[in-house]
Amino acid sequence: xxxxxxxxxxxxxxxxxxxxxxxxxxxxxxxxxxxxxxxxxxxxxxxxxxxxxxxxxxxxxxxxxxxxxxxxxxxxxxxxxxxxxxxxxxxxxxxxxxxxxxxxxxxxxxxxxxxxxxxxxxxxxxxxxxxxxxxxxxxxxxxxxxxxxxxxxxxxxxxxxxxxxxxxxxxxxxxxxxxxxxxxxxxxxxxxxxxxxxxxxxxxxxxxxxxxxxxxxxxxxxxxxxxxxxxxxxxxxxxxxxxxxxxxxxxxxxxxxxxxxxxxxxxxxxxxxxxxxxxxxxxxx
Numbered sequence: 001x002x003x004x005x006x007x008x009x010x011x012x013x014x015x016x017x018x019x020x021x022x023x024x025x026x027x028x029x030x031x032x033x034x035x036x037x038x039x040x041x042x043x044x045x046x047x048x049x050x051x052x053x054x055x056x057x058x059x060x061x062x063x064x065x066x067x068x069x070x071x072x073x074x075x076x077x078x079x080x081x082x083x084x085x086x087x088x089x090x091x092x093x094x095x096x097x098x099x100x101x102x103x104x105x106x107x108x109x110x111x112x113x114x115x116x117x118x119x120x121x122x123x124x125x126x127x128x129x130x131x132x133x134x135x136x137x138x139x140x141x142x143x144x145x146x147x148x149x150x151x152x153x154x155x156x157x158x159x160x161x162x163x164x165x166x167x168x169x170x171x172x173x174x175x176x177x178x179x180x181x182x183x184x185x186x187x188x189x190x191x192x193x194x195x196x197x198x199x200x201x202x203x204x205x206x207x208x209x210x211x212x213x214x215x216x217x218x219x220x221x222x223x224x225x226x227x228x229x230x231x232x233x234x235x236x237x238x239x240x241x242x243x244x245x246x247x248x249x250x251x252x253x254x255x256x257x258x259x260x261x262x263x264x265x266x267x268x269x270x271x272x273x274x275x276x277x278x279x280x281x282x283x284x285x
Contacts, residue, residue, distance in 0.1 A: 006031045010267050017142045018149050019100060022092040025137065029086070032079035035218045036226050036264035040094040041115070042070035043156065045129045049086030053078040055118050056217065062119050065126045069115035069160075075217030089133040101153050115160055125159060128152045176201040177215045180208070184220060188227040189250040194220075224250075229260045232269070242269045 009027035014020050022040075028049075035054070044051070044067065051062040055076040062068045068088075070076055072095065080086040093101070095113075102109045132148045179201055184192065194205040197220065201208065213219050218226070232249035236242070246257040246269075254269070261267055 017146055019097050021097055023136055024090045027085065027087050028080050030080060030083060033077050034263050035075050035077050037073055037075045039072050039230060040092045041072060041098065042090060042092060044068035044088050044090040045133065047087040047089060049084050050081040051078055051086055051088060052081060060119050067120040067126060069118055069120060071114040102157060105150060105154050107157050109157055122159065125155050128155055174215055177212055180212060184224055185227060188224050192224060225260050226264060229264060232257055236269055
């Protein structure tokens, strides 16, 4: 009998000669990601299937050979279509990596560079990214990987920088929401109460949660959990044990961390246990 349970196959790797940027391969069936965000960019190349996703107030659909581009801090989701398998490959550069790449390529991009279009279909660009991921997955020569990688990033940044003339609006244009975001980011490893936040911005708990969710896209609690999960991943990469990373990031226990990572990244803490600059890990659900 055919199983109707969600399935996930996940591979993560990074290389020091490619600026230690995370690369990932996903194979998903009947899977959906809940609303979440990252402090890094997402550049996703759809190999097969259809990626239905929400991002910053709108719903999108990405098909084969299309690129999905997500900026840091943008709340988004992702889901497969019925029983159709979805396979995509991604890379996750942060702002420092983008700045370094632009510097190495002598590209004049804005310090607050962002992608305006979340779905891009440029056959030439898609072909370059496909070649990059094939080279990475087959463990090609490092020099070849570097050449293809910088060619891809040069084309990507050049094609998007021409349309990034308007500064990106902050996730929470309301000053009260901005203060709440700053507070949560400064104290995410500690216990935070609605009363503390209510007193900070002089709003009752009900209106605070409603305003925050409207402006940011997730509730204050979900925002807190995402920050904790991202921090725990950094600790795991540094070699911390799972229970230590969970505790230091503010989770109640390892189960809490595990649930959060599976919810927003379809993976487990074990996928982030390597402290080496070059590694390859796999996770199957």
